[in-house]
Amino acid sequence: MAEIRVDCRGETCPVPLVETRKALRKAKEGDIVEVIGTHPASKKEIPMAVKSLGLELIDVQEEGELWRIKIRK
């Protein structure tokens, strides 16, 4: 099981969502994808995508404008 990190700090719509999807497509089942970013709407929308994709949202954390989302494939 690998942990894949996606850094979207400073990126705006639709990049964080699309980069998350790209990483999830490449990940193997059981892998963890961790996305970090600063785009406010993506913090809400990445969990929506995780739900649509039927994957597991492990954690959403926030420190100031930075957020961190962990997903298990």
Place this chain on the structure above:
Amino acid sequence: MAGKVTIIVHSGDMDKVYSAFIVANGALAMGMEASLFFTFWGLQRLKKGALEKGALSKMNMLGLGKWMVKRRMKKARAASLEKLLEDFHELGGKILACDMTMQIMGIKKEDLRDDLISDYCAVGTYVNEAKESTITLFI
């Protein structure tokens, strides 16, 4: 979740082509399928080297408005159309080119970015794609 979005890209204006790709890429990111049907002015943007060449739909002011918007987009770190197209392709999006537009406007396959185009087709293909779509837009 399944579902599909089919968009007719009729406009070749920069901002409208952005809208089409952003919606399509968002849909792909959320696990849907996406097809873009390029026709009329939209198809011009699939010519080699023409993707970023569209004018602004409003306040283009002979390119000055576009230049200003582009500068602000760069500052906001908005993705280029080239990157959006690349992502669209990587996530399995389908690009359809209208063959009647090609005939009318004298566009040949070799003028277009053929490697990215899944099919050269007509309205029947659009309707076929759209009837199984949950979202369809005309841009």
